[in-house]
Amino acid sequence: MQNYMKLEIPSKSVNEAFARAAVGAFAAQTDLNIDELADIKTSVSEAVTNSIIHGYRDADGTIYIECVIKSGKTCIIEVTIRDEGAGIANVERAMEPLFTTAPDEERSGMGFTVMQSFMDTLDVTSEKGRGTIVKMSKYIRSGDEAAL
């Protein structure tokens, strides 16, 4: 069985909380535990924040969020967050822990590291001037299977 949802939001920082709550609410139909739910919400928050402050640089833009649930022996929750903003010139470097383009603004430089640590897969595609697509997934084993 497969289920999905799509969301479109303007790049306003007040929507960070809405985006992670919405994805969390959709993901909650699976058998995930409270830690897994927190992992997904935190990762969504990181990706959406990146789109707002780096992608659109606090200017107006649209962020597209898609979440797909693939049920099976292992349930897979896939989240895709896409923007049409500035893009990332060097994705590899951007993904290094503590790398930040704005050290004076007290960014931790840990956004991608958080997504990598809290999700099971992370795939970042970006083109300068065209935007960024962050695709990440979390594998959820049901309580019974996890106990085996």
Added chain:
Amino acid sequence: MKCEIEQAGGSLIVKLGGEIDQHCAEEIRSNIDRELDLKNSSSLIIDLGEVDFMDSSGLGLIMGRYKKMAARGGTIMLARPKPNVNRLLEMSGIKKLIGRK
């Protein structure tokens, strides 16, 4: 987001609550820094007991306050993080940094 600040002895105690993300991090930062400079506190205690959610914006906030306190020879302590917030702190390595002082 909740941010209550009180001075006790030489310590500034900051009680945070709710959800901490990039949207509110700047406001928390300016509130803390204003009080730190006003009271000239030698130690900063951040009580995370009522924080339900935090992302890396919160880590940036804590790292920044750590640097500020270290620069003036002061200390910083994090108190009572909930399990999900604690996992983020563990993952970031910030606890080791603060532990080392």
